[in-house]
Amino acid sequence: MPTEETRIGVFVCKCGTNIAKVVDVPAVADYAKNLPNVVYSGWQLFTCSEEGQTIIKEHIKKHKLNRVIVASCSPKLHEPTFRRTVMEAGINPFYFEMANIREQVSWAHMKQKDEYAEATQKAKDLVRAAVFRASQLESIGSTTQTVPPVCMIIGAGIAGITASTLLADNGYEVHLVERSPALGGKAAQLGFVFMTDTCGVCVPPKHGEMARKCLSKRVLLNDPKIHVYTQTEVKQFSGYIGNFQAKLQTQPRGVNINTCTLCGKCIESCPVEVPHELDLGLGTRKAIYLPFPQAVPRAPVIDFESCTKCGKCAEVCPVNAIELNEPPKNTDITVGTVIVASGFDVFKPDGLYLYGEAPNVLLQLALARMMDPLGPTNGKLQRVSDKQIPKHVGMIQCVGSRDPNYYSHCSRVCCQVAMKHAVYIKEHWPETEVTIFYKDIRLQGKEYERYYLNAKKLGVNFHRADITNVEETTNNGLKLAVAHHNGSKEIVDVDMLVLSAAMIPAEGAKELAHTLNMEVDLQGFFREYHLKLAPVDTATNGIYLAGACSSPRDIAEASFMAAAAASHAAIPMSKGEVEVDLAKSVVDETLCIGCANCYGVCPYSAIQMEGGVAKVIEVACKGCGICVVECPAEAIQLRHYRDKQIYSQIEGLLANVGVAKK
Amino acid sequence: MTVRIATMGMAGCSGCHIALLDIGVKLLDILKDVELVYSYPLVDTKNPIPPNIDVALIEGSIRTEHDKEMAEAMRKQAKFVIAFGACSAHGGVNGLANVFGGIEGVEYVYTKTILMAQKLVPSEHVPQILQNDLRLSDVVKVDFIIPGCPPNPDEIASVLTALLSGETPVLSSKSICDECPLERLTEAPTKLRRTHEVPEPDKCLLSQGFLCMGPATRAGCNAECPRRGMPCTGCRGPSETVWDQGVAMLDALAAMEEDEISGFKLPRLAGTFARYTYASSKLDNLRKGVKKE
Numbered sequence: 001m002p003t004e005e006t007r008i009g010v011f012v013c014k015c016g017t018n019i020a021k022v023v024d025v026p027a028v029a030d031y032a033k034n035l036p037n038v039v040y041s042g043w044q045l046f047t048c049s050e051e052g053q054t055i056i057k058e059h060i061k062k063h064k065l066n067r068v069i070v071a072s073c074s075p076k077l078h079e080p081t082f083r084r085t086v087m088e089a090g091i092n093p094f095y096f097e098m099a100n101i102r103e104q105v106s107w108a109h110m111k112q113k114d115e116y117a118e119a120t121q122k123a124k125d126l127v128r129a130a131v132f133r134a135s136q137l138e139s140i141g142s143t144t145q146t147v148p149p150v151c152m153i154i155g156a157g158i159a160g161i162t163a164s165t166l167l168a169d170n171g172y173e174v175h176l177v178e179r180s181p182a183l184g185g186k187a188a189q190l191g192f193v194f195m196t197d198t199c200g201v202c203v204p205p206k207h208g209e210m211a212r213k214c215l216s217k218r219v220l221l222n223d224p225k226i227h228v229y230t231q232t233e234v235k236q237f238s239g240y241i242g243n244f245q246a247k248l249q250t251q252p253r254g255v256n257i258n259t260c261t262l263c264g265k266c267i268e269s270c271p272v273e274v275p276h277e278l279d280l281g282l283g284t285r286k287a288i289y290l291p292f293p294q295a296v297p298r299a300p301v302i303d304f305e306s307c308t309k310c311g312k313c314a315e316v317c318p319v320n321a322i323e324l325n326e327p328p329k330n331t332d333i334t335v336g337t338v339i340v341a342s343g344f345d346v347f348k349p350d351g352l353y354l355y356g357e358a359p360n361v362l363l364q365l366a367l368a369r370m371m372d373p374l375g376p377t378n379g380k381l382q383r384v385s386d387k388q389i390p391k392h393v394g395m396i397q398c399v400g401s402r403d404p405n406y407y408s409h410c411s412r413v414c415c416q417v418a419m420k421h422a423v424y425i426k427e428h429w430p431e432t433e434v435t436i437f438y439k440d441i442r443l444q445g446k447e448y449e450r451y452y453l454n455a456k457k458l459g460v461n462f463h464r465a466d467i468t469n470v471e472e473t474t475n476n477g478l479k480l481a482v483a484h485h486n487g488s489k490e491i492v493d494v495d496m497l498v499l500s501a502a503m504i505p506a507e508g509a510k511e512l513a514h515t516l517n518m519e520v521d522l523q524g525f526f527r528e529y530h531l532k533l534a535p536v537d538t539a540t541n542g543i544y545l546a547g548a549c550s551s552p553r554d555i556a557e558a559s560f561m562a563a564a565a566a567s568h569a570a571i572p573m574s575k576g577e578v579e580v581d582l583a584k585s586v587v588d589e590t591l592c593i594g595c596a597n598c599y600g601v602c603p604y605s606a607i608q609m610e611g612g613v614a615k616v617i618e619v620a621c622k623g624c625g626i627c628v629v630e631c632p633a634e635a636i637q638l639r640h641y642r643d644k645q646i647y648s649q650i651e652g653l654l655a656n657v658g659v660a661k662k
Numbered sequence: 663m664t665v666r667i668a669t670m671g672m673a674g675c676s677g678c679h680i681a682l683l684d685i686g687v688k689l690l691d692i693l694k695d696v697e698l699v700y701s702y703p704l705v706d707t708k709n710p711i712p713p714n715i716d717v718a719l720i721e722g723s724i725r726t727e728h729d730k731e732m733a734e735a736m737r738k739q740a741k742f743v744i745a746f747g748a749c750s751a752h753g754g755v756n757g758l759a760n761v762f763g764g765i766e767g768v769e770y771v772y773t774k775t776i777l778m779a780q781k782l783v784p785s786e787h788v789p790q791i792l793q794n795d796l797r798l799s800d801v802v803k804v805d806f807i808i809p810g811c812p813p814n815p816d817e818i819a820s821v822l823t824a825l826l827s828g829e830t831p832v833l834s835s836k837s838i839c840d841e842c843p844l845e846r847l848t849e850a851p852t853k854l855r856r857t858h859e860v861p862e863p864d865k866c867l868l869s870q871g872f873l874c875m876g877p878a879t880r881a882g883c884n885a886e887c888p889r890r891g892m893p894c895t896g897c898r899g900p901s902e903t904v905w906d907q908g909v910a911m912l913d914a915l916a917a918m919e920e921d922e923i924s925g926f927k928l929p930r931l932a933g934t935f936a937r938y939t940y941a942s943s944k945l946d947n948l949r950k951g952v953k954k955e
Binding site for chain 1: 835836837839840846847866868869876877878901903904905910911913914916917
């Protein structure tokens, strides 16, 4: 390829007065005329305007420019604009270079009038650096990656189910992967949920239908577009958008869900009885059990950890659905996109407020189980110790939340939950007193305030206070030492104490983040790509977040987010491909020594080791450059930020002070 | 036509000269066409440097005013100057003195260590010591380097043979790993191990956690150390593309757990990652930072 002569055009922008007020823009443009390879230099009032861009195109034609530099604002703002401009004039977009003389010069110095002359000099220095760099730039193309219309959704809680139904209704194939034996997630545990006071296993109506779908109607299992995997975890995960490979491992259920008629004989016959984890110790279950009465899939499951394999269930089963020696099953799937909706867990406040020591201290989630008409007490409020209706229920808010010793975040739902339960208690057992001890009441959602007003009207006591000590009394009651925020102190006796414990990252979230190579935030929740601008995207292209796995959310928010994630995931799947520019890492295979450092540090799984050398998957690479730094043999370079490009930029920057050598 | 060769030793151990002799029988072939006009270890001479030297091999780093003068004098007479060995090419082990602040380290050695009876920095009848240890290219233009501590005799022979036949010698642009027979593991180290621990045979030392400098070090020695289970110490200096040998290896370990590498204070950092290149390493900037405290 013959080396063409470098012909640089420099366009300095006044940005109205934004730059011109501080920097002598015409002087900068004049200065640039004498820099190496510059064949045109001029200034405009607004370079980003339609006229400004037309002028750039005219000069490209007139002076046969092959490199374009605009000295204006931050590349974050207008680099895409000008890249398009030069592309329209027939120049490769990566032959465009920007000098930031607004954020880095005029705005930085606008308050000091005596710095204006130096600011102009600084603008000249930055333009010079850009000119030096421009001559080292290379033309970079793009490639496309096909994206099959298949999405894997991890977690079948309210968010995962919502996203699944939305995507399936839009015609996409969904693999819905759930760790537990039944669908529904935490919502299925709740009995009834706030705002609507409806059953927790409801899912939103399908598009065009107003009828509410209930999980017990097998809506998901019967949908031909949705493949449901229960008791399944993602064991291995690799690939990139359009080509994610997942290895799913399904634990044996022990019961064939296709032949089981749910007669219940196996459950009756089972001799093993253990505490039911769903009921948080309030009730028991057999080793073969239905997770909860409305559970989907509609078949019992065997807990092989407590099962003795006595075989009684197999004897009584009329349809021979019991399979005691089924091995775990592995399934490999290839998907185009992934939605992570793995949800949350509730903080276990062991050692706080006598939780785990006194029988009548329990979590809001356990109280929710009690309120469930199909729960362990059939909807009856009772003390764990003596099954009596408590006369006074105390609730402590922010247990583990907003607490520097545990989790600093607000769990967002506990105020509503406490309010919901307090109202429910007052409506059904009006003589029971309810007292809520809170730090702040935070009810910001639609219709939430109604609960608060209702709770107050029904006589729920609200005390803004800290509980400094809890003691158990002789009849398993609890004596609370209350320090009111107004300074007064008192002792309050309650029969039952309910703790509003924090929503925390789900058990195994860290491992899942590791498997999927996702970032987590300080609390351990999955990190979104941008809190405001890309809240459902992750750093990895093609992986999206929904629900409480990225932050505490209530059901309504989880549903919004699931819809957003479904719509984001649908974009590449409906286009069928993604276009990716190749301003990415590139490996010099003759220098690569195969140490796999880059493979280890790549946050986007964009590097594979093949035949002893690293290979960059350009579609997955985001061009962050970590691998470039990490490579001990310096065999990896970034196409748009090669060493020579950066060195020449530095050389240009320092050319005036005479210290640049390289 | 005979080629006039000179050799010279600065701050070094003469090991490079020994390596030159270690070429063995092949040296006889080379010497057929060579006139050795100046060589202090081989020819006992105090004579001034003769003119019209074709190739000069200069061993050792530049540590004193005398070294500097001699190097400059040799440069004037020689058409082709080779920095011979690690000290001359990159500053060598001597360069680690710079960690302790050049001249301050010298004062410490002469006045604080027990072997020095007089507790006095010598100043008479000895050349003035320089502030810092320098590599040859810091004082004169260098045409070629033969790296290594000591250089590989085969490589010396091939460079000389190339020069004698009028060709331009070339060094490998790759890294030690390219010559290393150990099996590459596609996983980066997660834990550092000390040299006295026994590595699994036939497996890459670095991925086993041994600090092998191979990846950032220039090939050409046939990976003699790692193939015998000794991690490379980096005596051949940075490979062609590597900007700074020590920095490159440090970068490579940056993804490890903090506790694994936080124990590396400056002297250990320099001695481990820039054992032969500290005098020419960017790590030297760290010293300036450290001194501020």
